[in-house]
Amino acid sequence: MNYELRESVDPTMWSAPEIAPSVLSADFGYLMDDIKAIEGDCTFLHLDVMDGHYVPNMSIGLPVIKSIRKHTDMIFDTHLMIDNPDEYIAAFADAGSDYITFHVECSKDPLRTIELIKAQGKKAGMSIHPDTPIETVVPYLKELDLFLVMSVRPGFGGQKFMPEALERLKFIRTQLDSINSKALLSVDGGVINGNASDIYNAGATLFVTGSTVFCAPDKSKAVKDLKACALS
Ligand code: DX5
């Protein structure tokens, strides 16, 4: 898929559930090898950006996204776990992100942040920390192309899925349907074969998963298995 096509994608063209592997669990010494292993099975690649302030960890940033952009046409689903997202949106757009997701807790004016993302010609996503009341985001849903429910505390891969995320997904699914929104409903953290069906039934359409895919010996098979489990 070339850049122009990525720009004009219609989210309804994908058949849910889509899997967005998170490179956080990839082997950064062999990053493109790991990405190539799942490229044929997935449309989205999830890129976790951490600043050591909003979350107690640091990860990848602009140079890595820019570099891998040259080697794959996957849709880049950039997840900003950073304070002051407004200051960095243009840079993450330029680096090659297609979707840019910020945390509602990090923005002083979420509508303005959404506008900044759209002004760059990118799809706007919002995420929410598990401790933040889910109702907080309702006023913004109609403006969004993606909503990401965190099912772990943001900052680290390999954590256990928080079951209360299911109710939060159902709440957002109901809200999106009630306004006829075609936004992707994404879930991030602790997604494994054993909970995929519950997550799918709760209304998620885009499954972010790091360790389930990138820590598996056969990464392509791990994607296929996870999709099958979601639909089972
Ligand atoms: C956590 C990140 C996730 C993480 C998920 O803050 O946002 O994307 O990579 O990793 P797993 O699937 O291992 O829980």
Ligand code: ZN
């Ligand atoms: Zn993430």
